[in-house]
Amino acid sequence: HLIYEEGTALTKLVELGKVLPVSEEDSLTFFQLLIDKLRNAGYEHYEISNFALPDCYARHNTGYWQGKSYLGLGPSAHSFDGQRTRSYNPASLKGYVASLLSPSPIRSKEVELLTDEELQHEHILTRLRTQWGISLPIYTQLFGKSSTQSLLARATPHLQTNKLHIEEEHLRLTTQGIFVSDGIFADLFV
Template identity: 65%
Template sequence: MNLYLHIPFCASRCSYCDFYTQTGSKQRADFLSALLRELEERREELPRGEEVKHIYFGGGTPSQLSIAELTTITQRIHSLYPIAKSGEVTIECNPDDITPSYAEGLALLPFNRVSMGVQSFHPDDLTFLNRRHSVEQVHEAVSALRSVGIANLSLDLIYGLPRQTLERWEASIESFLALSVPHLSAYHLIYEEGTALTKLLEQGKVQSVSEEDSLAFFQLLINRLKAAGYEHYEISNFALPGCHARHNTGYWQGDPYLGFGPSAHSYDGGRRRSFNVPSLTAYIKGMLSGKRDYSLEILTDEELQHEYIMTRLRTQWGISLEAYQARFGEDARAKLLCLAEPFLSSGTLLRDGDLLRLTPEGIFVSDGIIASLFC
């Protein structure tokens, strides 16, 4: 079982972001009380005898919380839940929040991994995306964290920005590699409904990049990271050996997790998924009145199979046919292999003993392959 805590506060909203966030901090004290209450009330959802493997503080911007507030939360978690000693404890941070004193505070807490949303190493890109940090602050943050012993770092980059060129994207990749950070998450820009960036697109003020350019950006990313010794272990994620994101890998492997905070999701590892209300006000009201505000979803066999295929095929480990048959039956396994045959023949899927996985060529058309395996 893993834990996810959603910290919704941000100093400002990025132009591309559609996650549930709040730019004001008036309700922070009430949020903290509600979060502590939820951690306590849902303790019984951890099966007897099990430990929490990995913990992830996401958002929002968890580094908007003070070290004192983070101390209160982590102490409550450790007082309520048995935690595996070898587990990963990640916090998402904005680079400009990582001052030397803040880094020192994090080092005194259980955090052993920090993920930072950099997005670009070009100042004009950061302005366009409404990011509040500078390129210099990225370097300062990495240095501050390493100086206190936190070296397990991950950076996020975005490609496919309007007017982005291959040369500018390559420069960002090289800037990342120059930092010798062990993990990179790189995402193609998505124009999410309701975001400021999507409004600019609808108004004709920006244009999305061509599919040809998108593929060129992705190919350059893969080639350069592979040459530098990084494993392309998930479609959007690269890591030096032994440095893959263990909490996030749990999502792709179907591990159960408990999600706390507004809009957080939970999954029991079987059929049951729940979603906390995506409203800070409603979340606080529900938790402090003793009635958690959430929705419940019971997954069908078809939904479970589709999710199994989608999440596992995104990774370098692929689908274990034996495990798939044990979960869904012999007929389901036979159907999966039948649907996979055209892609096996074309060289975009590979059957390696018990495993079914994407080939390097298949990664570029993975969405189409996965959708075809749903039929």
């Protein structure tokens, strides 16, 4: 459901009465209609907010969802080494340009080392957003058997209510699960 953020052009249009806000119920109805129409037209719902013809997925974003390394260029851009380190550039253009002119630009970036818990959260959030879901063998390889057992225990209520399912050793959201995915993600976090 769309949230009208303070200070945005859309919120201003709502305040001026030029755009009518949509209820959460209507948002769900429209989203289900969109899913049905696009699937009937041959599109795959390969990520919560993305559809594509088979094998025509956005390579750039798919890299994020698969935990691949990426380099962010420009103010506020984020980078990730594909392992544990994330960095981000200064937010202002002035600060970003100053960092480029600095004798050691790497020092002007903010760098964070992700903890094991943060890595698990990112893995759950990014993989479960996609039609491929979380590969349980890979999750076990990365985080250990006990972490996988714990994940599955936390997933059980959602498996029982058909919000999640396991197919070919992958934990995946169902269509009904997509509609409540934020709550599912929170429940699955360590």
